[in-house]
Amino acid sequence: MASLLKPGEITVVLGAVWGDEGKGKLSDILCGEADICARCQGGNNAGHTIVVGDVKYDFHMLPSGLINPDCVALVGAGVVVHLPSFFEEKEKLEAKGLDTTGRLFVSDRAHLVFDFHQKIDGLKEIELGRGSIGTTGKGIGPTYSSKASRSGLRIHHLYNFDDFAARFRTMVNNKFKRYGTFDYDVEAELARYQALAEKLKPYVIDSVTYLYNARQQGKKILVEGANALMLDLDFGTYPYVTSSNTTVGGVCTGLGVPPQSITHSIGVVKAYTTRVGGGPFPTEQLNEIGEHFQTVGHEYGVTTGRKRRCGWLDLVVVRYSNMINGYTTLNITKLDILDTLATIKVAVGYRLNGERLASFPADLSTLEHVEVEYVDLPGWQQDISKCRNWNELPENAQKYIEFIEKEVGVPVDYIGVGAARDEMVRKPVN
Numbered sequence: 001m002a003s004l005l006k007p008g009e010i011t012v013v014l015g016a017v018w019g020d021e022g023k024g025k026l027s028d029i030l031c032g033e034a035d036i037c038a039r040c041q042g043g044n045n046a047g048h049t050i051v052v053g054d055v056k057y058d059f060h061m062l063p064s065g066l067i068n069p070d071c072v073a074l075v076g077a078g079v080v081v082h083l084p085s086f087f088e089e090k091e092k093l094e095a096k097g098l099d100t101t102g103r104l105f106v107s108d109r110a111h112l113v114f115d116f117h118q119k120i121d122g123l124k125e126i127e128l129g130r131g132s133i134g135t136t137g138k139g140i141g142p143t144y145s146s147k148a149s150r151s152g153l154r155i156h157h158l159y160n161f162d163d164f165a166a167r168f169r170t171m172v173n174n175k176f177k178r179y180g181t182f183d184y185d186v187e188a189e190l191a192r193y194q195a196l197a198e199k200l201k202p203y204v205i206d207s208v209t210y211l212y213n214a215r216q217q218g219k220k221i222l223v224e225g226a227n228a229l230m231l232d233l234d235f236g237t238y239p240y241v242t243s244s245n246t247t248v249g250g251v252c253t254g255l256g257v258p259p260q261s262i263t264h265s266i267g268v269v270k271a272y273t274t275r276v277g278g279g280p281f282p283t284e285q286l287n288e289i290g291e292h293f294q295t296v297g298h299e300y301g302v303t304t305g306r307k308r309r310c311g312w313l314d315l316v317v318v319r320y321s322n323m324i325n326g327y328t329t330l331n332i333t334k335l336d337i338l339d340t341l342a343t344i345k346v347a348v349g350y351r352l353n354g355e356r357l358a359s360f361p362a363d364l365s366t367l368e369h370v371e372v373e374y375v376d377l378p379g380w381q382q383d384i385s386k387c388r389n390w391n392e393l394p395e396n397a398q399k400y401i402e403f404i405e406k407e408v409g410v411p412v413d414y415i416g417v418g419a420a421r422d423e424m425v426r427k428p429v430n
Contacts, residue, residue, distance in 0.1 A: 004329075004413070005033050007218035009263040012251050013331075015228025016267035016321040018275035020299075020308060022333035022416055023268045024048025024064045027224040029414075029421065035219040037065020038074040038211070040254030041244040042226030043113055044085045045138040051420045055096055062089050063224050066098055073100070076207055077109035078244065078254020080143040081155065082118075083196045106200070107207035108156040116172055116184050117142040144243035146171065155204055158197035165190050208256040215261060223251050223262075229321040230275075237364060240279025248325045267327035267410070269318055271335045271400075274299050274308040280367045283311035283347045297337040312374065314347040315407045320360035322408055329429060330408065332401060333416035336423075341379040344400065348407060349373035377403060385418045390427045401427065 005011050011030065015021050028050045031037050044061040051057075052067060059066075061081065063073040075081060090100055117139030146152035151171060157164045172186050214221060225246060230236045232246040244250060248265050251257065272293050273283055284290065293299060293310035300307055321327075338344055350357045350370035361367055380394035387393050393401075393415075401412050415425040 003033060004264050004266070005030060005220040005222060006263060007220055008215045010215075010221045010223055010251070010257060010261045011264040011266070012223045012225065012248055012262055013266050013268060014225040014248060014325055014327075015231075015246065016269045016325070016327070016330070017228055017273055017314070017317050018230045018281075019228040020047075020274055020276065021228065021268040021270045022331075023225060024050045024059060025333070025416065025419075025421065025424070026266065026268060026331045026414060027064045027222060028052075028067055029424065030222050031065035031068045031071045033220060034065060034068070034071050034222040036072045036074060036211075036214055036221045037063040037068075038076050038221065038223050038255055039063050039079050039226060040076045040223055041078040041246060041250045042242065043080040043138060043140045043143070044082055044089070045140045045242065046226035048224075049419075053420075057093060057096060057098070059093075060089055061086060062093070062104070065222065065224070066093060066100055066104065069099065072103045072105065074205075074207060074210070075104075075106040075110060076255040077107040078250065079107070080111045080113050080140055080147070080244075081106060082113035082139065083193070083200060085113075085138075087196075087199065104203055105205045105207070105210070106155060106203050108154070108204050109207070110155050111143055111147045111152045112155060112158075113139045113143045114153075114168075114171075115139075115189060116175055116182075117146070119182055119184065120175060120179060141243040155200070158193065158200070161194055161197065164193075168193075211255060211257055215257075223255065225251070229324060230317060232324075235324055237279045237367070238362075240277065240364075264328050265325055266329050266331055266413070267318070267321060267325060268331045268333060269313075269404075270333050271313060271338055272297070273311045273314050273317070276306055276308050280364050281309055281311060282316075282350065282367065282370055282372050283314045284309050285311045289341075292341075293337060296340075297334055312345045312347055313404075314372075315404065316347055316350055316357075316360055318404075318408050322410055323359070327408075327410045329413035330404070330410050331414040331416070332404065332412050335397065335400075335415055336383075336385050336417045338379060338400075339383055339385075340381060342381060344377045344379050345374040346377060346403065346407075347372050348375050375403075385423060387417055387425055388422075390415075390425055393425060 048059040065071040066073045120142040121137045227242045227246045231242045290310040380396040411429045
């Protein structure tokens, strides 16, 4: 089948629901032919697990394209970077055999996450009380807050260290005024960052010029989204969201690339729905079905280890996601987790006081009162983990995929039938 990656063009892999859909696996497959794999937003609050043979790689901040020895990995300007975690993740991957020499770079415009941001993350959760959002505690939100208030520090600031130190002390003092004096050794942190600045120097580039030149040279570029559409700061279930733009628009703003350079946008959708943390979840199943998804699907967060909430596939969410991101194709993951179910429910609409809603509502109080409209589909009740071609899938599994395509109006290209890299079915796209 034809490649999704074209010379001089950008292909984007995005989470279409609440995250944890398995974006890393598809990114890993596509990076086999990519010259560059880039992250555009988020930080080490994300988590991708990729299984190659008997080796499992966990990615949090670094692009999973690093698994391909010929692929350059770029951490873009829209990513917020905790430098100790950057190097810790790099070293863990290298310990598993990955050589990152000369092919890992970070934008000089990326904002820095400091340990005090992580402390503030916890303080803000306490402050919110019953309205807490279930943050990962990685300091991502407070860093984006510093960025938005124009008081943040970027990577390039490290290389005028006297100015950096003055700005840093001002930042911390302002946080002490806001939250009270918490335990934090400012001078020790500055000494650590002075050493980290030297260690980081070989990785720092002007990413805007780098990507522009790469496109001019006909390089194949893959962008690996973090989090997912329903966690987007503007279009997700606010305030139960992350602090960045997880949409295709976030690719443009996070990397500094023009919209017309993005030629393929792949939405990754789990065959059922999960989410981590607080917030509304209309199709959540607090019963044996939810327990089945959680147990059989190993639904625990890569970054936090938290149990994921589980429920039926929600096509109201996926249609809404497509309105915003304009997917050219979909990747349905973890279809094999449905193997033993006799009947599979799929959400196709929400009703409020008997009236069908046009789309996913902005108001969470509305969402709390919707009645979910389901369609029942027959299961296939057989193991599909050995399937590698579309025609090998059971008829009812094919019908499940075709139902999704019809409801969303987007073709399905890839279908995940297991955790390993090769456990993927490619569906012919007309």
